[in-house]
Amino acid sequence: MNNYSQIANDATSTFRFYTFQIKKFPKLLFSFALIFIVAISYLEGQRTSSGTSNWSAWLEAAGNGTNSFVSQWSQGARFQNTKINGHLVICTSNCLVGPKSSSLLRNLISREMARKGAPKNIAYAFERAFLESWEGWYKRVTIPGLKLFPEFQVVCNGAVKPTVSVPVSLWSFKSSGLGYMNAGNIERQIKLKISGWKNIPHAEQAIKAYAKWLSNSFHTWNNVTKVKLIGSGTVSGFSAFPRVCGTIKNGYLINSQQIMSSKFGSTSTLSLTFR
Secondary structure, X not given: OHHHHHHHHHHHHHHHHHHHHHXXXXXXXXXXXXXXXXHHHHHHHHHHOOOHXXXXXXXXXXXXXXXXXXXXXXXXXXXXXXXXXXXXXXXXOOOEEOOOOHHHHOOHHHHHHHHOOOOHHHHHHHHHHHHHHHHHHHOOEOEEEEEOOHHHXXXXXXXXOOEEOOOEEXXXXXXXXXXXXXXXXXXXXXXXXXXXXXXXXXXXXXXHHHHHHHHHHHHHHHHHOEEOOXXXXXXXXXXXXXXXXXXXXXXXXXXXXXXXXOOOOOOHHHHOOOO
């Protein structure tokens, strides 16, 4: 017990001595703080600058997180603000919205990368660049008068049952934000979010690899993924006697899974970048 008391007394005396010295020399405190900050920054830089084997694992993790996001996002995404007139579906703004659970999907990429040991700043940069590019695309999607409901053009009944549309590719729903998903933009966004990326070994090669993979995967996915809508509405101009056929006016979509997502991208090319 006496030994512990002696140790405590020695520690207290030492603390008081250095406290006095720091109070006596405030510049010394500032110098110690500055040295500490520089040392921490250097160590973080050394951890960030680890070898190519880490980049291989981080890229594969980024790809897996991206695939999980796209799959889950597609299941909950919905078209809205649409009008069905005859066989045409039209929407001019705010047409495609993500699932209500979007906030739960936002950390899929950084979480996967963190599991493989990626530093927070790198994982965050990859994730934010993806999310900003993805939102830049889908929030600008419009429906430019697609002929999706041929049965609604001429209707010889007073009402129509919910009807499944002609399946079309997601690419048919035009977006002025396609450029957000191009490799050059994705690469630029990642670099902007990683301070000092030029000093991180192999960072540029890794960033280019992910940006190219994401862009190519997206454009293929956008072309092959099918959209099926369910529509209904009231019949305008119909008369039972004398019998006159009508057409759907201001019809609407019924809530259902609409984007039949195909597989997004294979991560094998990413994992081979540094092998």
